[in-house]
Amino acid sequence: MDIKNMDSKKEPEKLYPSGYEPKESNNADSSSDTNVRNQLLNQILKSSPTEFINTDLFTVMSKRRSTRKFTDKIVETVKIDKIIAAADTAPTAGNFQGFEIFYVKSPEKKQQLIEACNNQPYVNAPLVLVFCKNPSRVKMNFPEEILKKFAIQDATLAAAYSQLAAQALGLSSIWIGMFDEQKVMKVINTDLIPSSILCVGYPKQNKFPKPRRNLKEIVHAVW
Numbered sequence: 761m762d763i764k765n766m767d768s769k770k771e772p773e774k775l776y777p778s779g780y781e782p783k784e785s786n787n788a789d790s791s792s793d794t795n796v797r798n799q800l801l802n803q804i805l806k807s808s809p810t811e812f813i814n815t816d817l818f819t820v821m822s823k824r825r826s827t828r829k830f831t832d833k834i835v836e837t838v839k840i841d842k843i844i845a846a847a848d849t850a851p852t853a854g855n856f857q858g859f860e861i862f863y864v865k866s867p868e869k870k871q872q873l874i875e876a877c878n879n880q881p882y883v884n885a886p887l888v889l890v891f892c893k894n895p896s897r898v899k900m901n902f903p904e905e906i907l908k909k910f911a912i913q914d915a916t917l918a919a920a921y922s923q924l925a926a927q928a929l930g931l932s933s934i935w936i937g938m939f940d941e942q943k944v945m946k947v948i949n950t951d952l953i954p955s956s957i958l959c960v961g962y963p964k965q966n967k968f969p970k971p972r973r974n975l976k977e978i979v980h981a982v983w
C-alpha cells in the first residue's frame with residue numbers, strides 16, 4: 761500500500777442537506793476508529809448464534825408478541841451481543857446516534873427498577889436494557905428542542921430494532937414506557953433521560969400475536 765500517495769490524496773468534500781451540517785466533526789462518520797467499530801459490529805451481526813427461530817423479517821414481525829413472564833434461563837452472551845448490535849444498526853438523525861444503552865446486570869438494580877417502573881414485576885427480566893436519549897451527541901445546527909426530538913426518535917428506533925432482534929433470536933420481550941424518569945436515572949446513575957426499557961428473556965409461554973386495527977382505518981390517503 762502506498763502510504764505516501766494516500767496521505768497526499770485530498771478527502772472528498774462532504775455534502776450535507778441544509779441544516780444537517782455538523783457543528784463539530786466528532787460524529788461517527790469522521791471518527792478515526794470508525795472502521796474498527798464497524799468491523800466489530802459486522803462481526804457480531806454475522807456471527808452464528810446457537811439457533812434461530814426464523815430470521816425472515818416479516819415472519820419475525822408477524823410472530824412478535826409481548827411477554828411479561830420469562831423463564832429463568834439466562835440469555836446467551838452471543839444473543840445479547842446481537843440484540844445490542846441490532847440497536848446500533850438503526851437509523852439516527854444525522855448518524856449522530858443520539859442515544860445510549862444501559863445494560864442492567866445487577867439483580868439489586870433490577871429490583872430497584874421494578875419500583876421505578878410503577879412496580880411492574882417483570883422488569884426483573886433476564887436481560888434488561890434501558891435506552892436513554894442523548895441530545896448532546898446530535899451536533900446539528902437546529903434548535904435544542906429539535907435535537908431533543910431527534911434524540912427521542914433515535915433512542916426509540918434503537919430499542920425497536922433490539923426488540924425485533926430479540927424475537928428473531930427466539931426470545932421474547934416487553935417494552936416498558938411507564939416509569940418514573942428520575943427514579944430510573946438514579947438507579948442507572950446517569951443524567952440522561954430514559955426513553956424506554958426493554959426486558960428480554962425466554963417466554964414461559966408462546967402466545968399468539970394480539971389483534972390490530974384494520975389497516976384501512978390506520979391509513980389516511982392524502983392526495
Ligand SMILES: Cc1cc2nc3c(=O)[nH]c(=O)nc-3n(C[C@H](O)[C@H](O)[C@H](O)COP(=O)(O)O)c2cc1C
Binds near residue numbers: 825826827935
Ligand atoms: C410506548 C410503549 C409503552 C409501553 N409501556 C408498557 C409498560 O410500561 N408496561 C407494560 O407491561 N407494557 C408496556 N408496553 C407494551 C404494550 O402494552 C404492548 O406492546 C401492547 O399491548 C401490544 O402488544 P404486543 O406487543 O404483544 O403486540 C408498552 C408499549 C409501548 C410501545
